[in-house]
Amino acid sequence: MAAQGRHGGQESNKMTALVVDDNTVNRMIHHRLLDNLGIENVAVVNGKEAVDIHCSGKTFDLILMDMDMPVMNGIEATRQLREMGIRSMIAGVSTRSMEREIREFIEAGLDDYQEKPLTMSKLISIVHKING
């Protein structure tokens, strides 16, 4: 069963997700993909905002983390979230193809990594990892 998300103080069986991406088109597509799966979601535009939203007390079942972002990138944001004790599923999504870069991202604390662009089947495989 889907993990219970603490979302605005209300208990709900709906999964929750945070989209972290600096690209407006990607944010819109990821939002639609998540909506289609019945996952409540919120989007922020860089790694710092992802950290800040957690500092404000919100948590999510799933975080879709882009790698390349201004202000704070996905690698640094993932590291910080893990240091803060955030145990949510963090799935890195990126267009980087060099093994070394992907490895650095994974080692920062990812639970999963998918190459962009994100598709419905890739998202479903990520979600299954949460439930499985």
Next chain:
Amino acid sequence: MDLVQLQRQLVDYRTSLYHEGFLDEQFTQLQELQDENNPDFVVEVVSLFFEDSERLLNELSNALEQQIIDFKRMDARVHQLKGSSSSIGAQRVRQLCIVFRNYCEAQNVEGCLKCLPQVKHEYSIVKTKLESMFQLEQQILNAGGSVPV
């Protein structure tokens, strides 16, 4: 032109866009995300892509006109354009962005100056083609038909 002819024209047109490499599989993914609850999703995302791309292309033009070229900033813009074109399936634009990024990385001014007009050209072609496709879809809907998948 009657409804059936319009629908056939749309299917042929769409197929040609894939065949000629303007669109790739990712565009199909977008269409699959559209449903009765979100009937305008594809048009909305593509419109966002148009807005975003035009802004980025303007910024790239400005960057190349400067006395001192900021390759890092330019690369960041091209990266954005590559990302959005990839997400909507605008294959040719995406491929040119890869070339453009290589020039930025190599700080090759001539390469960048040659590449930017090519990217603008491919972008304007795919924009025109998508707009024509959306117009066809609207004609079908106005004629009381449904858009074939």
